[in-house]
Amino acid sequence: MSKIRGDLNPPKYRESRGLWFATLDLGRGPDGKRRKVEVSSKTRAGCIQKRMARMKEIEDGTYTPGVKPTVGEWADHWCDEIASERVGPRTLANYRSYVRKHIAPHVGARRLDALSVDDVRALHRGMRESGVSDRTVQAVHNTLSKALKDAVREGVIAQNPCDRMDRPRARMQERGSYSRAEVRAILTTAEGDGPGEYSRWLAALTLGSRQAELLAVEWPRLDLDAGTVDVSWQVQQLPWRHGHGCACGPELSPRQCRHREPDAPSWYELRPAYKGTWFTRPKTAAGVRVLPLPGPLVDALRVWRDVAPTTSLGLVWPDNRGLPRLGREDREAWTDLCRRAGVRQLTLHSARHTMVSLLLDDGVDPEVIRQIAGHSTILSTRGYMHVSPDRARDALARLAG
Template structure:
């Protein structure tokens, strides 16, 4: 809360207006910090001063120059969000800010932003055929940034808290039935041991895409039959190096001669290949040692014996020996689903499938949580899909 030095002074300015001024001390650079209210009437100026003092007491008034939405978002993106955000999440923030928030709201002063302004942005995004999840994400990023603006005294409240969040109409991810999963794997066998083992790992372990694309052979123990999922492969954007000498810092940082990955100082990474890095899982629960199902152990043993090595030590790589890109991996998966004659579910649905099949076998949700690497059982429940046969059997037990 700003510290008030007395109740301020009242005087007439050159325009003939009464000015009530409250002294709030000094800024960090030594300049006097004041708030003023004006009126044609001296009594009205005194009344406004009382309101100002009450607002300062309630910590709902801001001091100093109020930034525009664009100025604040750029500041937030550069100096606040990176300190607590993972690189992939930060990239999503940047996309929403550049493509949606700044074009629609950037010119508005932060303390003048209204719920009507934000609803107008939602409407314009809908008119531009943006998905409901994209609109919801943009709203969430705006709310996060203004929450920090409130904490730092730039505005008195978060305008996003005074309205409903936009609804998301995205369909929940599904899960393959056991028959569909078997059809996928039967088809994959015809593609060679490289791709067969890749999809077998996805369906049998339910590991995340980044965990498997970043899996290294030295974390696979074929003799003991275990696999160490303590790293994952992710693309991380670049930023200019300190005192890099680049004349135009607005240019893409990947051209900077002293570029560095855009991560917070405590973020643990290892270099892999062209902007792709080994990173730790999001939570400690994601670091896990899993037993290999026998079919997967046999497939990986065959891949080890037959497959070519690559300089990055990766289990799965391109024919040139470079890491597989996530989009290439997803494209190969969807093509496989088409050839197998099953629903074209996303690759992440393989993870849902593993959870659902374990549930059908009566495995404890807590055990499933640990296998999937979820931080809480609530996360695991979002992955559980009861099949129609299971539901029919359960209801049939009622007689």
């Protein structure tokens, strides 16, 4: 690198601007042109301080010439060009929502390289004052930190202010699971709703698969003779984007575009289901799996198969039109079932926790449970494990004896 000759150029005051200016002479670049960097401040001392800081950036290799984007501009660029090729459509939609609702209104106008720890704390404070939950504050912070980490990686800024502060804490949400008695009450009630509903909730409580995985199960992926089910697809509603090269104006939303397409990266594997609903692959390779079916579920599915209406999509548990059952409708049916069964009102996701906990109670190896649940790591599985009071009491009795 050419010698920096900033110390040979003392600050000069420009009355027309009311500022002190200093120039760093970086010598000639590869194109033969002289390269200069200018800094300014309201005071001579401040100008000298800025010049020294800029010289250090140049010497450390952390200075990037050109006008720095604002936080909002970088966040939009990050969503469109970086995160869009890294994550699935639903996650990307969350990122865009966090940027639009929280990051842009609070710190979007701040220049990216001027964003400070205090600015990020002000973002947290402003969100909390507007009534946003601690969990959302944490999610927005994580999104901003990821965007800034990529800005550092690409040389746009020198450091990520989120790395110099603690991540905001969020109150842990209680993730309960049902007891064996409650499971029996739920299934007894579901049995009176017919073979379709009974097999749906029996699958939720015994397979522990994700809601989107079970709603995507097609009859050809069920082998009742072998007693297995392929849960390697999910059914999801994906956001739209304008089709490549479309002539839509800014007044038309992506949903109105004649050439619209799902807002998903090129590597994202999906199949059309119905309108904005698609069959998609799980988030991780661990989610692609074939599960054994317990005997009672095989029997229930045989009964359901004999009376189930034929649908064009071949779904095992469709809605009454033969189309993919919406997650909201499915959750509402679960809530109603639990109310009629007289059990605690836990979320549908608690059925997944219940399966993991009951297998743990039965002494099943955690690694086997991990593979059944489709978790990428055993740490994820441990968050689903709830030791029953009886098992804990027996363990403590053995310890005392």
